[in-house]
Structure formats: C-alpha cells, structure tokens
Amino acid sequence: MTDMIAVPPSSDEIINALETPVDFNFQLPDPEDEAIQEMDFQQQLDAVWKVCDRFDLQTDIWRGRVLRTIRDREKKGGDGRGTGFLNWLKQREITKSQAYTLIQLANSADTLLAEGQLDPNSINNFSKRAFVETAKSDPEVQRLVSEAAQNGDRITRREVKQLSDEWTAMSSELLPPEVKEKASEGTLPARHLAPLVKEMEKLPDSHIEVLQKEMAERPDVDTVKLLTSEARNLAKYLDAAAQVQTLKNRPIDLEMALEEALRLDCLNTAADLVKQATQLEQAVAKLYTTWKRLGSLADRLYVDTGASNPNLRSMLTCLESLSSEVIEVQLDEAGEKTVRLRVMTDDHN
Incomplete structure (x- = not known):
C-alpha cells in the first residue's frame, strides 16, 4: 500500500490491495431452515461479515487517500477556499466530516505502515474500528496489536482495549x-x-x-x-x-479540608460541592454579561422607537422585569413560584 501522494498506485496495486479470497456472491443460510444448528448458522454469517468488514476497511483507506490527494492538490492550485475539493465531495454526496474521517483513516494506515508497526498483509485481520483505535494508541500498544494481527489473531476493538490495558498496567x-x-x-x-x-x-x-x-x-x-x-x-x-474563585485568597486550607473529607468518608460529597460551586460561579458570570447585554439592547431600542410604535414599547415594558436591577423570573407556567435576583456590582477600580 504505497502512499498515493508520494507514488500514485497502479491499477494492479489497487486490485491487489482490495482483493479478497472469497467471492462476493455469498450464499447466506436460510433463516427458516431449522436443520441448521444455531452455532453453524452464526459462524456462516460471521464469516461473511468479516469479509465485508475487511473489504470496507481497505476500501475506506483508499478512499481516504484519494480524498487526501484531491485536498492537497486543491491547496496548491485552488482558489484558497477549497472550492474544488468541496465540489468534488458534493458531486459524490460526501460530507466534509465524512471526508476528513476517511483522510484520518488513510493517514493512520500510512503512519503504521511507514513506521514498520504493521505488516500490510495483516490489515485483513482488523475490523475498521479496531484499526482506528490502534492508530490512536501508544507506539508500544501498536506493536503489541500488530504482533497479534501478524500471528493471525482477529483484531476487534475489544482486543485493542485488552492489550492497551495490559500495557498500561505492566508499564x-x-x-x-x-x-x-x-x-x-x-x-x-x-x-x-x-x-x-x-x-x-x-x-x-x-x-x-x-x-x-x-x-x-x-x-x-x-x-x-x-x-x-x-x-x-x-x-x-x-x-x-x-x-472556585470564592475559595481563592481566603484563609482556608483545602488540603486539610480534603483530609477531613477522607476521614469522614464524604469525599464524593465534597467533590460534588466544589464542582457545583464552580458551575454556579460560571452561571453567575454568564448571567451578568447576558443581563448587561439585554439592558443595552433595550436602551437602544427605546431610543429608536416612539409613541407611534406602541407594540414595541409594550414589549420593552414587559421585559423590564429582566433588564432592571431586580431580575424576576417565574419558574412555572402557573406563576406560583417566582425567583427574584438583585444585581449589585462592586467595581474595584
């Protein structure tokens, strides 16, 4: 599998890369044939599925290489906006996200092959997802997975995770x-x-x-x-x-508070407490900036309107409960529960 950017593949190379030992004219077992044992039934379907999965992986690698080549040519001789590349995708009903996923798969394949981590002949032993997961793994994990594939093992995401966990634990x-x-x-x-x-x-x-x-x-x-x-x-x-900004520059020893939480076996509660405190601070900051923006827009609209625009003025009047110093929000449609917040700023200038 030679990189298409460096050396364009020949027709024979592409055919060889996509060649499978089984004809695609599959004979699937009859689902109503009770004479077929369940284990045999599953094995027949699994064999077909593996061929399709293997063909799918190899095809997508080459599609990614094709897309990468088109994209790179567009970078050199295009209009700078990638119009030619996008038009090529549009004609083939491929989204930009799908295209870059395929390009990533092709890059992963070429990296593994170039670094000698993977024998081209063992690609057939991977499922597509397992191949992508392997490419994302540490080099040591890639080596372990590649060795397993070269030994003829069928590699799925489960095997990749297992080998990754083993390497993490032992190293x-x-x-x-x-x-x-x-x-x-x-x-x-x-x-x-x-x-x-x-x-x-x-x-x-x-x-x-x-x-x-x-x-x-x-x-x-x-x-x-x-x-x-x-x-x-x-x-x-x-x-x-x-x-948590509220805890900064305060006379509190967070490490000692942590030790006490551990001793009382309430660390999870303490962790959730500070997490919620962070989220509340962020929510208040967002509330304040939104409130300021709302007030600014209301003032601008008030200046741009007059008595001849009674509906706009009516809308501004209704929204005063949100843009004034005291924010008032009803929490239910019946109006039985209302929250009022007073905004008071203290600028330290």
Whole structure:
C-alpha cells in the first residue's frame, strides 16, 4: 500500500490491495431452515461479515487517500477556499466530516505502515474500528496489536482495549510491585488496573503514595475498584477546588479540608460541592454579561422607537422585569413560584 501522494498506485496495486479470497456472491443460510444448528448458522454469517468488514476497511483507506490527494492538490492550485475539493465531495454526496474521517483513516494506515508497526498483509485481520483505535494508541500498544494481527489473531476493538490495558498496567510506575505481580499471574485483571492508573496520573505525589500503600497491603480486585473510585473523586475535588474563585485568597486550607473529607468518608460529597460551586460561579458570570447585554439592547431600542410604535414599547415594558436591577423570573407556567435576583456590582477600580 504505497502512499498515493508520494507514488500514485497502479491499477494492479489497487486490485491487489482490495482483493479478497472469497467471492462476493455469498450464499447466506436460510433463516427458516431449522436443520441448521444455531452455532453453524452464526459462524456462516460471521464469516461473511468479516469479509465485508475487511473489504470496507481497505476500501475506506483508499478512499481516504484519494480524498487526501484531491485536498492537497486543491491547496496548491485552488482558489484558497477549497472550492474544488468541496465540489468534488458534493458531486459524490460526501460530507466534509465524512471526508476528513476517511483522510484520518488513510493517514493512520500510512503512519503504521511507514513506521514498520504493521505488516500490510495483516490489515485483513482488523475490523475498521479496531484499526482506528490502534492508530490512536501508544507506539508500544501498536506493536503489541500488530504482533497479534501478524500471528493471525482477529483484531476487534475489544482486543485493542485488552492489550492497551495490559500495557498500561505492566508499564506504569504508579503501581506497586505487589500489584504488578498479581497482574502478571492473571489474578488481578489489567482491565481493572488501567482505569486506576489513569486516575492516579491526575493526582499529586502525596496522594499517590497513600493509594500505593493501600494497594500493596491488599492487592485484590475489590481494593482496586475502591481506590479507583477514591482517586477519581480526589482528582475531581482538586480540579474543581482550584477553579472556585470564592475559595481563592481566603484563609482556608483545602488540603486539610480534603483530609477531613477522607476521614469522614464524604469525599464524593465534597467533590460534588466544589464542582457545583464552580458551575454556579460560571452561571453567575454568564448571567451578568447576558443581563448587561439585554439592558443595552433595550436602551437602544427605546431610543429608536416612539409613541407611534406602541407594540414595541409594550414589549420593552414587559421585559423590564429582566433588564432592571431586580431580575424576576417565574419558574412555572402557573406563576406560583417566582425567583427574584438583585444585581449589585462592586467595581474595584
């Protein structure tokens, strides 16, 4: 599969790349034939599906290369707005989003092939989604997946995730030796360790050390699940607390507050509290800018209208409950519940 931009492929190369060992004139099993065992029925359909999936992947890679070539030529000799490229897509009823998805797939294929991470002959063992996931993975994961494909294994997204989790667990320096030993023995599945590692990467060293100590003392699945939840809440708390303006420049020790929340086993509640505080501050800031904009537009419209425009003036009068210093909003259609907010600004100039 030579890159189309560097060396245009010959017709024979394209045919060979898309060639499949099975004729596309498939004979599907009769769904009403009760003589066919369920397992045989499923296997026959799965075999057909794999051929279609393989053909779909190879075809989309080449479509991406074609689209990339058209796009790049347009960049050099087009009008600067990509009109020729967009017209080409329009004629073939391809959206711009679909086109760039295919181009990304082609780029991924060429990168994997150029770096020697993938044998062109093993592409047939990938599903399309698995191929894309492999291209997004770390080089080490790509190597593991490619080795599995070259050994003849069928590669789906499940296999890519499994290999990625195994590599994450065994290569991470955040996991103590006791945990890695359990993982290598197979008694502590990597799929449980990968989420923990990802959450721990967000934490400062002081909190990581506490989690590592607990893991080393009890290297089992239940402990890992519990610590994953704790690490997630820790990261959420630290991230949200750092964003709350109300807590900044105040005589409060957020680390000690965190320690107390951990001791009382209410970290999740504390994390949600600071998260909601951040969202409220952001909502207030947006409310204020929207309120100022509404008042400015109301003033402009008032100047542009007069007594001869009674309907516009009536609309402005009705909206005064939103543009005045006291904002009044009814929360239900019956008007039984009303919220009033007074806007008071304190400019420190």
